[in-house]
Amino acid sequence: MPTNSGHTTAIRASRVIGTSVYNNAGDKIGEIEDVMLDKTADNIMFAVVGFGGFLGIGEKYHAIPWKLLDYDESTGGYVVPFTRDQLEQAPAHGITELTENDGRQVRDMSFSYYKVDTPAQTHY
Template identity: 70%
Template sequence: MPTASGHTTAIRATRAVGTDVYNLDGKKIGKVEDIVLDKTDNAIMFAVVGFGGFLGMGEKYHALPWATLDYDKDQDGYVVPFTRDELEAGPADTITELTKDDGLHARQEAYSYYKVDPYWH
């Protein structure tokens, strides 16, 4: 079944991981590094998007609610409705820290910061 933007509702995680992520200005800001799943709710908790580093140094990892990523065929990547400044000010940590304690803290921070209705309520 297609989404509102005409995309199918199913995608394999292996296809999403590594996909470039762009801001609304069409500038590449990073890529999907991982996808964190909620095993008990059968939902995607968040995508881990890495950006800001150079040659693997200084990269930051951001938990972004999956609903904020919209695949754009022309860009061959995901577009998020945030400016670079908004993203850089958002919650960020190592992937290990983002997934610590089942990722609940990172999920709460991400959904709150990006003002996305939580799927778990």
């Protein structure tokens, strides 16, 4: 079933990983390195976008709330509604920090910075 913007509601993570991410100005800001899942709440926590660095050295990772990424067929990538300056000021993390404390600290920082409500947590 398609979303309001005409995209499908289901997509394989392997198809998303490696996809370029652009800002509103059309500048490529990075690519999706991974997708963090919250297996207890059965949802996506955030997209991990690699930003900066060279050949993986010095690269920082941004946790961007999944619902802020909008696929744009003309670029073949995702667009986020932020300027380069906003993205450069966003919380950035090393790869190991993304999963510390079950990823919740990174998720909460990211959702707070981007002014997105944190999803309610389901506990089993």
